[in-house]
Amino acid sequence: MIKVFKLPDLGEGLTESEIVAWLVAPGDEVTLNQHIADVETAKAVVELPSPFAGVVSVLHQPAGVVVHVGEPIVSFDIGGGAEPTSTAPTDTTAGAAAPAEQREANLVGYGPAVERGGHPQRRARAGGAESVPAPATSTTAAPVPAVTPAAVSTDQPAVAPVPVPLAERPRSTPPVRALARDLGIDLTTVTGTGKDGLITRDDVRAHITESVPTPAVHGEPVSPTAVPPTAAPATSRGDDVRETRSPIKSLRKLTAAAMVQSAFTAPHVTEFLTIDVTPTVELLDSLRTDRQFEGAGIGILTVVAKALCLAVGRTPSVNTRWDEPAGEIVQFHHVNLGIAAATPRGLLVPNIVDADRLDLRGLAAALAELTTAARSGTTTPAALSGGTITITNIGVFGIDAGTPILNPGEAAILAMGAIRSRPWEYRGEVALRKVLTLSLSFDHRLVDGEQGSRFLADIGTILADPARVLTMV
The missing domain is CATH 2.40.50.100 (RNA polymerase II/Efflux pump adaptor protein, barrel-sandwich hybrid domain)
Known part of the structure; x- marks a missing residue:
């Protein structure tokens, strides 16, 4: 049958x-x-x-x-x-x-x-x-x-x-197949050196280096012949490749549709706040030498995530959703914190469920797990839905500030820039301090200017003086 x-x-x-x-x-x-x-x-x-x-x-x-x-x-x-x-x-x-x-x-x-x-x-x-x-x-x-x-x-x-x-089917793992697909490598042409002929990431990279390298794509070198099978032939003059065409599909297609919908549906407002985060940097330095937090992996993103969760409690309107079909505003009483992650497949926004209930150690562990899954291509569809508010860390790319687009269905997104040593007014004098710029975009249908400003100011206050948390909870 x-x-x-x-x-x-x-x-x-x-x-x-x-x-x-x-x-x-x-x-x-x-x-x-x-x-x-x-x-x-x-x-x-x-x-x-x-x-x-x-x-x-x-x-x-x-x-x-x-x-x-x-x-x-x-x-x-x-x-x-x-x-x-x-x-x-x-x-x-x-x-x-x-x-x-x-x-x-x-x-x-x-x-x-x-x-x-x-x-x-x-x-x-x-x-x-x-x-x-x-x-x-x-x-x-x-x-x-x-x-x-x-x-x-x-x-x-x-x-x-x-x-x-x-x-004949090559043996490999899903992350390796995703890497090969992004680089336009046919795995049937790759020799596996792993157990029982399993193709590894190193095998894919070694296959690439057999050809003349070109500029990197997503951090991986690509050979001139590494064009996806579905791509249209490149128009070239001699050895100078002028253009390559590839179909718009999968994650890139969804991301584009979501960003267009968000940009032209929700009225975006973006505010900026530049603050002296030297006290937070000093706090992180002390935690790294504290045996109680040894190996916890607490970094600046962890502290910003915790500060955001605390600030949400004081300005709950940033943790809402506009339900157009129902004609209702949905107020979330939990924080599913989305973390924008750049991956070889494109932009993903997995979220940490009930992030507001986690302490610094718990947030650090959740962030590490989320990042590992995103980079290896094992993020599940369930982890990519249900977010209520998002953080994007553009500082890792050396960027100071930006105007982030809202993740569809959310009322706010916070972008954190790079921490730089700058001359700053400190106790009546100019000193070299650690300075960070925060950018907050919010849906003006759900969040008024006063509410967005207070929310951003609360996060800045916590980062500028972590001890002030005692006066806010």
Whole structure:
């Protein structure tokens, strides 16, 4: 029996995903929930598990293709005969038993109910798996027309699609595949030096250095031949590459749409505050030598995050959301603190849930975990939703100030610039002090100028004199 698996809804209302890599090929035997592919949504790369145990029959889509939810992506031969086409209960008064209980498949942990024959059953659903009879005569398949979830019925024969021939599958991890994709490297051309031929990040970098290097992209050197397979040919004169075109998709596409919506929906106001943060820098120096905080990794971002959480308690309007359809203002009574992170895939804003309940050590640990996941490409879609207010640290790039755009659905975003040694008025004299500029953008529908100014001033007060926290709580 052939089971067709359609791209499921991966959550967050996303309608399409890119197949990053197949980890199986036609003829491979798979087990239930086995990791069969890496799929990139607009927010994260996720592992796609198999909804069946059986043999891979056909891969309907090659790697690198953007697939819409509900489109077939892989077929499995699970053995056995044809299933009943009707799931309606029979008349129990005639002595017939009701059909076995069924469960809908979800992304991870399908947990299907088992019928009397021991085979999983599943209710047909959009983006899920569907049963079709196996071809009875020929192994030569004809092209299958595009279908929508509503256009397929389990009681109608389906024409088997044309198999997609694939090269031998390279072994690597999702972060390595993401790096190779960003650099335009075909992993089938890379020799793996890891265990059992596993391709590592060093293998990808070593492959790049075999060609003449060009300026770095996202901190990684790129060879002139490292053009993504989907990119249009570059227009060049001699060896001078004039331009390269690549499709707008995945994270970049979502980020662009979100920023445009935010910029032209929420009336932005940005305020700036430059402060002497020498006391905070001295506090951090003392914590690094304190055995109680040894290895805690508390830095300036940790302190700014804590100061923001404390200031939210005094100006709650910055921690709200404008619900246009409901005609309501949503006031959050918790702080899910978003941290803007630059990654090889683009801008991500994962958040720390209930950041206002964490102390400095807890915030430092949460920030470290968040940063590690973002850089390795393992941030989950769940971690990228539900934020209530955001911090972006542009100071790590040597930038003093900016006008950050609000993360959609949030009322405020704080940008922290670089800490610089500058001449500053201190106790009636000019001294060399550690100076930082904060930039606060807020939605003027939700936050008045007075409220935004007070919120920014509170954060500045804490950073300029950490002891003043005692007067604010």
